[in-house]
Amino acid sequence: MDTVAQGPAPDGGSEAAGGERWRAIEPGLLRMRRLLLVLWLGPPALAAAVLPPLFTDGLWSLLAVPPVAVAAGSWPALGRNWRSWRYLERDDDLLISRGVLWRQLTVVPYGRMQLVEVTSGPLERRFGLARLQLHPAAAAPDATVPGLAPAEAERLRDRLTELGEARSAGL
Amino acid sequence: MTPVPPAPGDGIPAGSGKRLHPLTPWRRAWAPLAGLFAVVAQNADQLRTWTASLGTGRSLALVATVLVCASGYGWLSWRVTRYLVTDTELRIRTGLLFRRSAHLRLDRIQSVDITRPLLARALGVAKLKMDVVGSGSADELAFLDENEARDLRAELLARAAGIAPEAAPTAGEAPARALYRVRTEDLAWALALLGSAWGFLLGALVLAPLVWVATGSLFAALVVVLPMLAAVWRGSLGAFLTQYGWTVSESPDGLRLDHGLLQRDHATVPPGRVQSVRIVEPLLWRARGWVRVELEVAGAGNESGLLLPVAPRAVAGALIGRILPAVDLEQALASVHRAPRRARWAVPVWRVGYGHGVTDAVFVARQGRLRLRHTLVPHAKVQSVRLTQGPWARKLRLAHIHVDHGANGTATARLQDADHATREVAAQATRSRLSRRRATPERWLTGPPAAPEATDGTNDTA
Numbered sequence: 001m002d003t004v005a006q007g008p009a010p011d012g013g014s015e016a017a018g019g020e021r022w023r024a025i026e027p028g029l030l031r032m033r034r035l036l037l038v039l040w041l042g043p044p045a046l047a048a049a050v051l052p053p054l055f056t057d058g059l060w061s062l063l064a065v066p067p068v069a070v071a072a073g074s075w076p077a078l079g080r081n082w083r084s085w086r087y088l089e090r091d092d093d094l095l096i097s098r099g100v101l102w103r104q105l106t107v108v109p110y111g112r113m114q115l116v117e118v119t120s121g122p123l124e125r126r127f128g129l130a131r132l133q134l135h136p137a138a139a140a141p142d143a144t145v146p147g148l149a150p151a152e153a154e155r156l157r158d159r160l161t162e163l164g165e166a167r168s169a170g171l
Numbered sequence: 172m173t174p175v176p177p178a179p180g181d182g183i184p185a186g187s188g189k190r191l192h193p194l195t196p197w198r199r200a201w202a203p204l205a206g207l208f209a210v211v212a213q214n215a216d217q218l219r220t221w222t223a224s225l226g227t228g229r230s231l232a233l234v235a236t237v238l239v240c241a242s243g244y245g246w247l248s249w250r251v252t253r254y255l256v257t258d259t260e261l262r263i264r265t266g267l268l269f270r271r272s273a274h275l276r277l278d279r280i281q282s283v284d285i286t287r288p289l290l291a292r293a294l295g296v297a298k299l300k301m302d303v304v305g306s307g308s309a310d311e312l313a314f315l316d317e318n319e320a321r322d323l324r325a326e327l328l329a330r331a332a333g334i335a336p337e338a339a340p341t342a343g344e345a346p347a348r349a350l351y352r353v354r355t356e357d358l359a360w361a362l363a364l365l366g367s368a369w370g371f372l373l374g375a376l377v378l379a380p381l382v383w384v385a386t387g388s389l390f391a392a393l394v395v396v397l398p399m400l401a402a403v404w405r406g407s408l409g410a411f412l413t414q415y416g417w418t419v420s421e422s423p424d425g426l427r428l429d430h431g432l433l434q435r436d437h438a439t440v441p442p443g444r445v446q447s448v449r450i451v452e453p454l455l456w457r458a459r460g461w462v463r464v465e466l467e468v469a470g471a472g473n474e475s476g477l478l479l480p481v482a483p484r485a486v487a488g489a490l491i492g493r494i495l496p497a498v499d500l501e502q503a504l505a506s507v508h509r510a511p512r513r514a515r516w517a518v519p520v521w522r523v524g525y526g527h528g529v530t531d532a533v534f535v536a537r538q539g540r541l542r543l544r545h546t547l548v549p550h551a552k553v554q555s556v557r558l559t560q561g562p563w564a565r566k567l568r569l570a571h572i573h574v575d576h577g578a579n580g581t582a583t584a585r586l587q588d589a590d591h592a593t594r595e596v597a598a599q600a601t602r603s604r605l606s607r608r609r610a611t612p613e614r615w616l617t618g619p620p621a622a623p624e625a626t627d628g629t630n631d632t633a
Binding site for chain 2: 104106108
């Protein structure tokens, strides 16, 4: 109970009573997101920096500044966002906490789970990641944990389904 | 009808199942005619050249062909549409080209509606719709003979309630007892005291001449004003027609709602299906102590979501006590406390409306200033609890509490003290867990839940 009130500890992985522990997500997700950031913003920045001196005035190279600035700003922001993701399995519900500026804490009771899904795209697989998605009957958004190790995602899925069956309730 | 054991595949063995009323094909026959008419109306100037080139006889033949094809299609699709009630399911098979078969689980019934539009009333037929989570408009049985619809509803509810299968087809309608009937006079006054319809009317009256003068075109003025007039209609006379003679009655099958002047509607909401209740108090109703009560059930049923269009607060409280036995409305409303004063820096004027309270039975969220709305979610119906906080709210040490319930809705208590909200989210999760254990079984006549397995698995719901 107090684990909610305390919220996720800043350093992560704080041991609470009863062996419940806020877990962080895989660092692979941060690497993947940063790679995506570079892949999206690198080429335009490079093109904007290199092409103008070849053809016209070199001053146009300044167009490369915005993408670089966005990338430089997003780099630490991605890190903060990655650090903000936490989840905690309790006896009866799963807590997911996320967000830096817009914080969100979601409590999903196991008995309410209609469907537990593990997805993993091609890029996510390269980084050894999987995404766990919880579908309660209500259209509650964001009951998702990205960036889990596939084994951990499957363990969670099996555990949640099992607990969901044991605690299931009607609508 | 003999109970048919569940069969694999299509689910309706050949030769069994019932057809809809033979008048059904005609409800779709008007569509191609309307299409033809629309084409003609759009090209009115070319009509003469067309008929001249085709000749009157051939034009008539064309129209006749369209009619014959349409009614032929209607007749064939009527032939293939069948429904069957088994012990656990209502099975509907339909579709001439694209076969569609729906199996609706009886223990998941959220409501059963019977609708009789004006023309259908004259012909003695009715539409029956059974709502389960995820069912759509395609799953309605239109049309059935009126008596057949009534018997079918009784049978569906009896089976859903868990009456012995042999007795169910003949169990008949459970006796109903009228709880409250909205007086026509009250309804008329209540609608007249609603600000929104008057606002739209005023807007239309002001805007129409303005647009007319500005553009010089009557057509532009009409285009602007028509949607507003439609809103005025919906808020006044249209609402009066549908809400006329609103009767709430109680039966062992649940709550019955009957209403409508021209089109008679009927809805049955079985016990324990209500996911949330909203009490709405428009500004001008408060002096008279009137409230409107809306309820949400999972599934698309009871579209307007109205339980009572207008009633004194005491009546509403008594009625809510019937559908949610543990809830005391006055106590629930009294439990609400306002958002802290510093919330005015986030939402200046409307902060006064924001509030939040909890009783043993329900989570209450309040919002609105002119039109005060209290949303009550029984703890047992809470699907998930969320706490959100934006940067500005965090500066003010405030947070929002969202409570999601099974009808795809959310009750939001905005701008609560952050520490209080964090505690509240944790406490709400516990309260919901505890009260779910005491919930009524899905088959409501089968007695109290025996074990945690009182309800079978939810994982296969739609």
